[in-house]
Amino acid sequence: MLNPDPLAFAALQPDEAAALVNGHSALRATPYRWPDPASLPRRQWLMGHWLLRGEVTAIIAPGGTGKSTIGNAIAVSLASGQPLLGKPLPRGQQSVWIFNLEDGAEELERQLSAACAFHNIGPDDCGDRLHLDSGLVQPLCTAIEDRDGFALAESVFVQLAATIRERQIATVIVDPFVSSHAVRESSNEAIDAIAKRWKRLAQETGCAVILVHHTRKLGGRDATAEDGRGAVALRDAARVVLPLNPMGDKEAEELGIADPALRRSLVRIDTGKANRAPPDAATWIKLESQSLDNGEGLEPSDYVGVATLWEKPDVFHGVTNWHLYQVQQRLADGDWRESVQAKEWVGHLVASVAGLSIDADKGRLKAIIRTWRNNGALAIEHRPDKNGDDRPFVIVGRAVDASETGPRPHLETCGAESAESAGPDLR
Numbered sequence: 550m551l552n553p554d555p556l557a558f559a560a561l562q563p564d565e566a567a568a569l570v571n572g573h574s575a576l577r578a579t580p581y582r583w584p585d586p587a588s589l590p591r592r593q594w595l596m597g598h599w600l601l602r603g604e605v606t607a608i609i610a611p612g613g614t615g616k617s618t619i620g621n622a623i624a625v626s627l628a629s630g631q632p633l634l635g636k637p638l639p640r641g642q643q644s645v646w647i648f649n650l651e652d653g654a655e656e657l658e659r660q661l662s663a664a665c666a667f668h669n670i671g672p673d674d675c676g677d678r679l680h681l682d683s684g685l686v687q688p689l690c691t692a693i694e695d696r697d698g699f700a701l702a703e704s705v706f707v708q709l710a711a712t713i714r715e716r717q718i719a720t721v722i723v724d725p726f727v728s729s730h731a732v733r734e735s736s737n738e739a740i741d742a743i744a745k746r747w748k749r750l751a752q753e754t755g756c757a758v759i760l761v762h763h764t765r766k767l768g769g770r771d772a773t774a775e776d777g778r779g780a781v782a783l784r785d786a787a788r789v790v791l792p793l794n795p796m797g798d799k800e801a802e803e804l805g806i807a808d809p810a811l812r813r814s815l816v817r818i819d820t821g822k823a824n825r826a827p828p829d830a831a832t833w834i835k836l837e838s839q840s841l842d843n844g845e846g847l848e849p850s851d852y853v854g855v856a857t858l859w860e861k862p863d864v865f866h867g868v869t870n871w872h873l874y875q876v877q878q879r880l881a882d883g884d885w886r887e888s889v890q891a892k893e894w895v896g897h898l899v900a901s902v903a904g905l906s907i908d909a910d911k912g913r914l915k916a917i918i919r920t921w922r923n924n925g926a927l928a929i930e931h932r933p934d935k936n937g938d939d940r941p942f943v944i945v946g947r948a949v950d951a952s953e954t955g956p957r958p959h960l961e962t963c964g965a966e967s968a969e970s971a972g973p974d975l976r
Contacts, residue, residue: 593755595643596627597636598820598829600720600757601788605748607726609777609784610793611764614816615836615856617649619793620722620761621664622834622856627720628678629670635832635858642678643719646712650684650728657683663839663853680716684728692743694732699739706750713754723747724761726783734779744786760787771797774821790822802912804862815859835859864916868903871954873926875902877945887929887941889915895927895943922946 593602600606600623610616619634623645626633630642649657661681665671692701713721723729732739744760751758762783764776774790777783784790796806796815806812814836820829834856844850876899885895889911896914900907905914921927928946931939 594639595719595757596623596638599623599636599789599791600627600759602719602755602757603748603752604788605744605751605758605760605786606789606791607777607783607787608759608761608791608793609764609772609774609821610761611767611772611795614793614795615834615854616761616793617652617660617724618664618836618854619816619818619834619856620647620724620759621661622668623759624679624720624722625661625664625668625670625675628675629668631668631670631674633668633858634834634856640719642676644678644680644717645720645722646680646682646716646718647722647724648682648684648689648729649722649724650689651725652683653685654681654683657681659841659851659853663841664855666841667837667839667855667857680718689723689729690731691746692730692732692739694736694739699732699736699742701742701746706746710750710754713750713756718754718756720757720759722759722761724759726760726762727778729760737780737782740780741782741786744783748786764792773819784822787822789820792819792821793817794819799912803864803916805910805913816856833859833861864913865920867958868917869955869958870949871957872899872903873921874949874951874954876921877926877948880943880945884934885943887943891940918943 594600595602608616608620622633624647625631626636627638627643627645630638632638647657647661652660658681661679665675689705690702691705692699694700709721712718727734730739730743732743734740747758747760750756760783763778764772765778767776771794772792774784774792775781776792777790794817796812796817798812801807801812801815806815816834816836818832818834820831835858837855837857838852839855841851841853876895879898879902880895883898884893885898886893888894889896895918896911897907899905899914899917900910903917907914918927922929925947926945926949928944929941930944931941934940
């Protein structure tokens, strides 16, 4: 690089100055062109607000939450054009490339075969749009870090881009991200460079890239977009972050799910970061077991996990303003306590009015009462009990007008089958 006198350099025209800087083009400020907003192209969403052409989506989850299983369901959904996980597919069938870097080719074929069998998806549904590779057969390393420093494997990205264009692949799933490079996970500079190179690949080829990543140790709390293991650069570079969490004990209790195996099979997908889309409600997934029917003689068939959409029950199913009005009217008939351990817990009153079971529906009753408290329909008043001890009692907050209650609902709509165990009849 030439090093002219600073004053003489400043007097040069931009193009003349650029010629002195190793042939680089001059940096220029581009005037805004004031386009017609209606003429601007729409964002190319491929699957709900999870996958966007030209962008990176990070799936972040602790172990055992079915990351790869859910990734297979995403791939089959896109390739078949069927919304298997409840997300719309505005551009229909799309080609997908799963690049799994942990399992061998046979195991990957078992997993994808099970997903297709469970959802009744066949070759005619997907055509040639499904692509599956194992990193144990075809290694993928996009960057290295050694004594000479950090370097991106540009030749690898060139090969990836060529395959994506040749096969017209719309989504690439890299699972897991940590196995796709050979650098320190804690290096923000290196992870930032890798993640942004994936993003550039997505923009150059017009595909969406999914990078599947592990969480750090969570200590029993839910994973969020901030909980990816190692550097935060991956989260920052990703346009969408989808944290995965198994159903917690509290939520299972509210929904009346007592079977631990069922609870462990339920996974919630949140949208932890989606700053180019409206916020999405959580999506619930159930991890099922699918037989491959490959048994022979005394050898049983293999069973493989698959992901399917699960509709979360509504805690307020069948519970209406009529029930709230009845509860408020009857609060004056006794001293109803806030404490669940108290004999006069207000849950007994709600259970009797709504036809719920004080035992089987305890979690649901607590959720209903908590909601009514949060919206001001119920309130808490501290006063002495019959022994003179100060206790919190439940009272009416914002009263429901009788004209807002509507007709009395049928008892069976909210739990008539458990009404026998709902406590004393307070009607």
